Amino acid sequence: MANSELFDKAWVQQQIIDNSPSGMMFLDALQPEFPIIYVNQAFERITGYPAAEIIGRNPGFLWGFDSQHAAFEEVWPVLHRGETVTVVVQNHRKDGSLFWNELHLTPIHDQRGTVIQYLGTHTDVTLREEEVEYRALFEQSNDAVVIFDLHDRVKRANRRAAEMTGYSVEELEDMTFYTVTPVELQQSVLALAQNLKAGGHIAPFESRTRRKDGSLVDVEVNFELVRDDEGNPRHFQCIVRDITERKRALETEFELRLEKERTRLLTRFVQDAAHEFSTPLSTLHTGIYLISRSEDAERRALKAKQMERELDRINRLIESLLLLMKVESAEAANFLPLQLGELVQGQCQVVATNYPLGPSLRTQISPHLPSVLGDPYLVERAFYQLLDNAYRFTPEAGSVTVTMYGGDDQICVEISDTGTGIEAADLPHIFETFWRQDAVHTTPGFGLGLPIARRIVEQLGGTITVESILAQGSCFRVTLPTMSEA
Secondary structure, three states: OHHHHHHHHHHHHHHHHHHOOOEEEEEEOOOOOOOEEEEOHHHHHHHOOOHHHOOOOOHHHHOOOOOOOHHHHHHHHHHHHOOOEEEEEEEEOOOOOEEEEEEEEEEEEOOOOOEEEEEEEEEEOHHHHHHHHHHHHHHHOOOEEEEEOOOOEEEEEOHHHHHHHOOOHHHHOOOEHHHHOOHHHHHHHHHHHHHHHOOOOOOOEEEEEEOOOOOEEEEEEEEEEEEOOOOOEEEEEEEEEEOHHHHHHHHHHHHHHHHHHHHHHHHHHHHHHHHHHHHHHHHHHHHHHHHHHOOOHHHHHHHHHHHHHHHHHHHHHHHHHHHHHHHHOOOOOOOEEEOHHHHHHHHHHHHHHHOOOOOEEEEEEOOOOOOEEEOHHHHHHHHHHHHHHHHHOOOOOOEEEEEEEEOOOEEEEEEEEOOOOOOHHHHHHOOOOOOOOOOOOOOOOOOOHHHHHHHHHHHOOOEEEEEEEOOOEEEEEEEEEOOOOO
16 A cells, blocks of 8 residues: 555656646766756757657756856756756757756755755746846946837836936836927827838937927937737837937037138138239339339339329229128128119119220110119129129120010029130139139239129029130129019
8 A cells, every 4th residue: 555655646746747837857966977867848848859869968968068168167066066056047959049048956865865866947037038138238228218108108218218318217107208309399200100100111310309407419219110929019119329429529520620611711812812912012012113213204104104003903902802801791781672774784884984995785674674682782793793704805896795684583684795705614613712714813803703793693692604605705694583572
């Protein structure tokens, strides 16, 4: 009867071990390598190995590391001492996949107290370990991570999100995305969410988030919809990176480049202006020297005339520079409704008077054109420069034609000539300050007329273009918006 009871007890214990949901194995503690002598069905299921491929092997083969691995160094001394040990190791299944295994090894003693076997209980803790890794990654990330449910409420937020927004984690997890999103961006974020739900993808984008104190932070946002294994939406994951320093660095770099360009342009302007002044000043210096030493009255008179012309040149250069500075600095202008036809006609007469020997002038100005809004003095200066440029480069036998037409929205003025024309390679440069066709500046003028004209036209909201054929002539076309009827 006693033997029968022992048999029944052993049978029950075997059934418990075989049907346990936890993987179990028995190790032979009497052999130096502690080989496996038994595994249950759960162990086979967890590892993917059938019992026939496991029995007789050291359990370390599942770990995939040699005997010097830290797990061996921790477990082996304990086994040799006959003590209990629990360790979490990463195991390899038969198919090569990895899983985290919590291994608990308990010694089994015989009646004399000798450890004859070890019972190893295996528990797959992959999800638990992945959760630990995920939580560490989530909490220690340098980026703010916020998870929203499908109703726009915050489910979770990490420490960095709290630092970035000025709220505590607890405060954030009681909010919707509206709290930290500026009003002007809320509809855009909602549209992005709808796009993700519809299966779209959104590349990282720059935006702003609002702090608890109301200040705004420049951020880069990675916005994703997380789905479950069946493809159903679970929640939105928002990874936010503070790019304030990056934006500040870019702005600083831009300001430095802009300042460098300003310095370069100013240096070039001063050099060009100095060059324009140097020639007449040199002529004046020479004239003063000769007059002071010459007793020839006729020669002194000729030299005085030459000096007078150079002084006039300096005065015109100063006037042009002052006009350019006025236009560049956007000084308060006296904007008035202008009848452009009358104004251009008046400048045609002024310029023609300056060139009494030609070329000939023809005007074709449509009557009853709408008014334009502008400063009379500046508009006159713009068309004076264009007309003077046409006359200066057209021979006396040539002609200058001024045509004006337009409609309700804009007026177009064309100034064409039969002059020397402009080489195609020079056309991109003609509106540059102090630019001249020849490097030594023997070309008439200062290289300021066309730049002044363009700046004035553009300040009025208009455009100026040019077409030219070398040795045949040029046509400058100015388009200006008309005044609104309202």
